[in-house]
Amino acid sequence: MSTAASVPYTVERATRASRVAAVLGAALVVLAVSLPWWGTNVAMRSVVEISCYLVFASMWNLLAGYGGLVSIGQQGFLGLGGYFLFIFAQKMGVNPFVSVPLAALVAAAISVPTAQFVFRLQGGYFAVGTWVVAEVFRLIFANVSALGGGSGTSLTAMVGIPKATREMITYWMALAIVVFAVGLVYGLLRSRFGLALTAIRDSERAAESQGIDVARVKLIVYVLAAFGAGLAGALYYLSNLRISPDVAFSVNWTAFSIFIVLIGGIGTIEGPILGALLFWLLNNYLSDYGSWYLIGLGLMAIVVIIKWPRGIWGSLSHRFGWQLFPVQRTLRLDKE
Amino acid sequence: MLNWIDTILQGIILGGLYALFALGQSLILGVMRLTNVAHGDFIILGSFAGYALISGIPGTPLTGLGLNPVITMLILLPIAASFGYGLQRGVLNGTLGADPMPSLVVTFGLSIIIQNLLLELFSADPRSISALGVETKSLALGENIHIGILPLIIFVLALAATALMEWLFHRTDLGRAFRATADDIDTVRLMGVNHRHVYALATAIAFALIGLAGMLQGLRTVIQPADGPGLLLYAFEAVIIGGLGSFWGTFAGGVLLGVAQSIGFRFDPGWGILIGHVVFLVMLMIRPSGFFPKTR
Numbered sequence: 001m002s003t004a005a006s007v008p009y010t011v012e013r014a015t016r017a018s019r020v021a022a023v024l025g026a027a028l029v030v031l032a033v034s035l036p037w038w039g040t041n042v043a044m045r046s047v048v049e050i051s052c053y054l055v056f057a058s059m060w061n062l063l064a065g066y067g068g069l070v071s072i073g074q075q076g077f078l079g080l081g082g083y084f085l086f087i088f089a090q091k092m093g094v095n096p097f098v099s100v101p102l103a104a105l106v107a108a109a110i111s112v113p114t115a116q117f118v119f120r121l122q123g124g125y126f127a128v129g130t131w132v133v134a135e136v137f138r139l140i141f142a143n144v145s146a147l148g149g150g151s152g153t154s155l156t157a158m159v160g161i162p163k164a165t166r167e168m169i170t171y172w173m174a175l176a177i178v179v180f181a182v183g184l185v186y187g188l189l190r191s192r193f194g195l196a197l198t199a200i201r202d203s204e205r206a207a208e209s210q211g212i213d214v215a216r217v218k219l220i221v222y223v224l225a226a227f228g229a230g231l232a233g234a235l236y237y238l239s240n241l242r243i244s245p246d247v248a249f250s251v252n253w254t255a256f257s258i259f260i261v262l263i264g265g266i267g268t269i270e271g272p273i274l275g276a277l278l279f280w281l282l283n284n285y286l287s288d289y290g291s292w293y294l295i296g297l298g299l300m301a302i303v304v305i306i307k308w309p310r311g312i313w314g315s316l317s318h319r320f321g322w323q324l325f326p327v328q329r330t331l332r333l334d335k336e
Numbered sequence: 337m338l339n340w341i342d343t344i345l346q347g348i349i350l351g352g353l354y355a356l357f358a359l360g361q362s363l364i365l366g367v368m369r370l371t372n373v374a375h376g377d378f379i380i381l382g383s384f385a386g387y388a389l390i391s392g393i394p395g396t397p398l399t400g401l402g403l404n405p406v407i408t409m410l411i412l413l414p415i416a417a418s419f420g421y422g423l424q425r426g427v428l429n430g431t432l433g434a435d436p437m438p439s440l441v442v443t444f445g446l447s448i449i450i451q452n453l454l455l456e457l458f459s460a461d462p463r464s465i466s467a468l469g470v471e472t473k474s475l476a477l478g479e480n481i482h483i484g485i486l487p488l489i490i491f492v493l494a495l496a497a498t499a500l501m502e503w504l505f506h507r508t509d510l511g512r513a514f515r516a517t518a519d520d521i522d523t524v525r526l527m528g529v530n531h532r533h534v535y536a537l538a539t540a541i542a543f544a545l546i547g548l549a550g551m552l553q554g555l556r557t558v559i560q561p562a563d564g565p566g567l568l569l570y571a572f573e574a575v576i577i578g579g580l581g582s583f584w585g586t587f588a589g590g591v592l593l594g595v596a597q598s599i600g601f602r603f604d605p606g607w608g609i610l611i612g613h614v615v616f617l618v619m620l621m622i623r624p625s626g627f628f629p630k631t632r
Contacts, residue, residue: 068435070436117621127371127440128371128568128569131565136610139610142606149606255448266437291452291453295449302441302446305442305445
């Protein structure tokens, strides 16, 4: 052992692709920030929409793909984010843009007591349990007549703000939220916490025997995912201006995010980004087919999980060794 | 006071139906730990299959057989069971394992496919299966308490199905194979049992129960393509409240849920289902392993 310790080594945490990607990513962000000056309103609205899918799907990926906590109730926190945006902005007179992070914080705060219930269940039971909780939220808001009950309500607090200003700030907020969410997941997974999280996914018992506080790690990831879902929901309804419980708490949100994550590549940071872009394209060009479009999405999800569990990015990364967001540690022995 | 007795009685009767929804789920969970997210959608698929056997598919040349509901049920149940067997061997067996993700995604995908196929074939219009006049008959138990004959028949069928499942699971060779496969699949395979076949038989029986539940749901109320997820949640709640591996537990869970909803509906029509979910969550806190847990 003593000889092994004297061998010089370095721990590499970046790849060449990741260095290139960091530069290109920064350039892309600068380009995106300037979009309002050279792009169309339609383009801005599309970016906001893609951002909502991307953030929501990334959070589902963090929870299920990295944490092994397969939830079908994340729409509960998306809906809470949307509704608390309306409560802050509409009922309490808070600036609508400031209300977005506040609403997400409330969603995260509500997820803490919720965890006490759903963590009594495991695996598939956990999944259905989270769905029950989302239904509880939906039914509660459907009974609040001050928020329009079952038919919902409109965000009129935005009326005083000129349309161009409103769209620009919403757009920049969407960008900031995407950078924050992707950065959060990336930073988290590169840290000790990320190691603990993936250890739990791969073997809960082995992780616990190594001294990881499993319950605490799971709770943190659950609360963070709720915060992210709440952000996505608040952002979505900031640009949509109309909310109703059946849409805000619809299980379709989670269905779409599962599709996005699986097709893009589960357990990768790049996957949900690719998946969200692809989903937005499909949605734009095929959603006129209505139920046949949804049947196609369902079929694709089934085929992908059985025949192609790596998804697009997982396959590329496996084939070419690409890693834009490297989270692993590579030990390299230095030559004397 | 009389009103409360009525409310609770109606809740118990409703709970019988929920127990029937849940029995198939209870069997599949007990034997192979498979969470079938499309469970409720399969029940609704059963309802629409019964509807189509009798009245055909609207807007197509298919006219249906026009037989009475009991004979239709006798035709439907073997079809449902064969479908279940095929589904398990063809698709679901490949998704089992320590990771819950594949089975959850596959059944979730099936749920979306079934809902949208039914929507294409039958539109979103509410439909129901005629019970030939039985649905309007009721039994008077005192002055202000009436029980519908049809709900009573459903309750008795649910009791009978629960007793049958309990007998099957604990008193027959097939039941022994089910329990053994649930306990220790490796040993079972060493004993020469084909676990894929055993799983498929369990799913076949579960789908016969699903067919029965679907037919009865179509007889007692109106059905719509998007009803499935609600039924899944009731079934799941009944199984968890009752405790895994016990069919009488599932029955008790269904009844508790039915009573909770019935009381909730008495306070406010918007609260019934909410109170049912809340009672489930409270039960989860105070008795996470359910009333009568047999397996872990």
